[in-house]
Amino acid sequence: METFPHRHILGIEGLSRADIEHVLDTSNAFLEVSRRPVRKVPTLRGKTVINLFYENSTRTRTSFELAGKRMSADVINISVASSSVSKGETLYDTCKTLEAMHPDVIVMRHASSGAPHFVARNVRCSVINAGDGMHEHPTQALLDAFTIRRARGTLEGLTVAIVGDVAHSRVARSNALLLKQFGCTVRFVGPDTLVPPELAGYGVELHHEVEAGVRDADVVMVLRVQTERLKGALLSSLGEYSRTFGINRRRLALAKPGALVMHPGPMNRGVEIEPDVADGATSAVLDQVEAGVAIRMALLYLLAGDSGEA
Numbered sequence: 001m002e003t004f005p006h007r008h009i010l011g012i013e014g015l016s017r018a019d020i021e022h023v024l025d026t027s028n029a030f031l032e033v034s035r036r037p038v039r040k041v042p043t044l045r046g047k048t049v050i051n052l053f054y055e056n057s058t059r060t061r062t063s064f065e066l067a068g069k070r071m072s073a074d075v076i077n078i079s080v081a082s083s084s085v086s087k088g089e090t091l092y093d094t095c096k097t098l099e100a101m102h103p104d105v106i107v108m109r110h111a112s113s114g115a116p117h118f119v120a121r122n123v124r125c126s127v128i129n130a131g132d133g134m135h136e137h138p139t140q141a142l143l144d145a146f147t148i149r150r151a152r153g154t155l156e157g158l159t160v161a162i163v164g165d166v167a168h169s170r171v172a173r174s175n176a177l178l179l180k181q182f183g184c185t186v187r188f189v190g191p192d193t194l195v196p197p198e199l200a201g202y203g204v205e206l207h208h209e210v211e212a213g214v215r216d217a218d219v220v221m222v223l224r225v226q227t228e229r230l231k232g233a234l235l236s237s238l239g240e241y242s243r244t245f246g247i248n249r250r251r252l253a254l255a256k257p258g259a260l261v262m263h264p265g266p267m268n269r270g271v272e273i274e275p276d277v278a279d280g281a282t283s284a285v286l287d288q289v290e291a292g293v294a295i296r297m298a299l300l301y302l303l304a305g306d307s308g309e310a
């Protein structure tokens with residue numbers, strides 16, 4: 001297999017379409033490993049992965065941990081609340097300290113955009129961005145692409161409506177960058193305050209009316225209303241959001257028949273998505289979670305495995 005030409009995964013920006021296809025193709029084999037009765041392969045024996053999470057996470061942190069363990073790597077989880085960061089250590093010192101312990105990969109999530117890029121410039125090991133502020137979440141976009149490709153057979157030419165709190169969403173940004181590379185029509189759908197005009201710079205359609213936004217879409221990707229990042233009066237109330245933009249069965253029926261419903265999690269049921277849609281026949285929410293482990297196994301393998309450059 002050809003070698004993967006990157007040492008870090010900092011964003012979809014910087015990955016070519018061929019790189020993305022390489023990751024998705026590699027993930028197919030790793031999905032199969034997770035479905036076996038014995039879910040362990042020796043691929044990363046003797047390698048060390050450090051999960052450094054400055055923000056909360058359930059799916060992303062757990063799936064990186066499982067991904068490393070299923071490939072026999074040693075995986076260390078650092079949650080910042082219990083680390084020296086709470087004693088005032090800088091990001092630079094934390095990373096130099098971790099580097100002195102010879103990890104192969106640092107997976108990091110941070111509230112500031114660009115934090116993983118800063119770390120990547122200062123350490124010798126590989127760095128994977130597990131979400132930086134409102135900037136990028138490349139592994140989420142890759143697992144979303146993997147999920148769509150498996151469900152639809154292709155990514156080519158699909159219409160994907162990304163509905164909700166796009167302004168605060170690193171998931172929306174990474175997805176738009178990825179899907180555009182495959183000729184998808186991407187729509188950002190939400191109230192003006194959460195889908196501001198500058199987002200048109202991503203080469204997407206902006207919709208401020210949910211019915212038009214989801215009409216004839218192949219995929220309806222629903223985003224969480226990020227109450228922790230909402231400042232001031234961007235939303236009058238969650239109840240009003242749900243009435244005007246929440247994805248319910250009536251609105252989903254405007255999309256293509258059988259349209260795939262996605263959500264990166266965690267879901268606010270009854271706010272951005274109704275339970276009967278979240279649990280409906282075309283919901284891929286749990287397929288996304290399963291894909292997350294496979295994608296992260298593939299990335300760890302491509303960066304730290306013997307075929308990798310690192």
Ligand code: NCD
Nearest residue numbers: 059060131137224264265266
């Ligand atoms: C997302 C995140 O943290 O960016 N969650 C995730 O990684 N699955 C989305 C969110 O927090 O709403």
